[in-house]
Amino acid sequence: MTGDLRRQHILNDINQSSVPLSASRIAKKYNVSRQIIVGDVALLRASGHDIMSTARGYIISKHEGVIHQIAVSHTPQETEEELRIIINHGGIVLDVTVEHPVYGQITGMLNIKNEDDIQDFLKRVSQNDTGLLLTLTHGLHLHKIECKNEATFEEIKSSLNNAGFLYHND
Structure with missing residues (x-):
């Protein structure tokens, strides 16, 4: 899987999750290191995606109100x-x-x-x-x-x- 495809999958995973997803959990799913996921999320943020990092993991900012x-x-x-x-x-x-x-x-x-x-x-x-x-x-x-x-x-x-x-x- 290419990095671009993995990042698209990561974005979909975070977007569809009702709970924060940890970098370790995502890394395990894609069989890469946690640091690769941290870098992928940084690239996703740099491309305009509003991904928040909490102590429990990554979430997409969805504000209602x-x-x-x-x-x-x-x-x-x-x-x-x-x-x-x-x-x-x-x-x-x-x-x-x-x-x-x-x-x-x-x-x-x-x-x-x-x-x-x-x-x-x-x-x-x-x-x-x-x-x-x-x-x-x-x-x-x-x-x-x-x-x-x-x-x-x-x-x-x-x-x-x-x-x-x-x-x-x-």
Whole structure:
């Protein structure tokens, strides 16, 4: 199989999957190395395909509704509550961004849609002994949130504000 044909198959696989596909899983399917798949995905992105890389694998960005970025601040221990507020009001947490004084903007793709995703994220954080990005900025961070409409986004903002998580620069 040529590289062009493999990339077309990879694009189809990612596009048709309802769950993120890891580079290792794709590599096994096509009997190539994980690094070949990483390169293939880079070439697909360079040709204009909106492939997101999450900690669980690759997905195609398919947005239905409105997307807004919101500034929040809380402790690491409050992360689960913050994510649950967003999810319970119908939002999807697409990413997290912090502004680092040395590296500039650092963004991590999350794609958290439901309770299982929250638990999986928290489990990966604890198992890998890594800190949350918010620890780099004393709790302040941004989330890109997808919602079905503006009213849903306003509900999320209101609930985050009531919980004391919405950032205000007073």
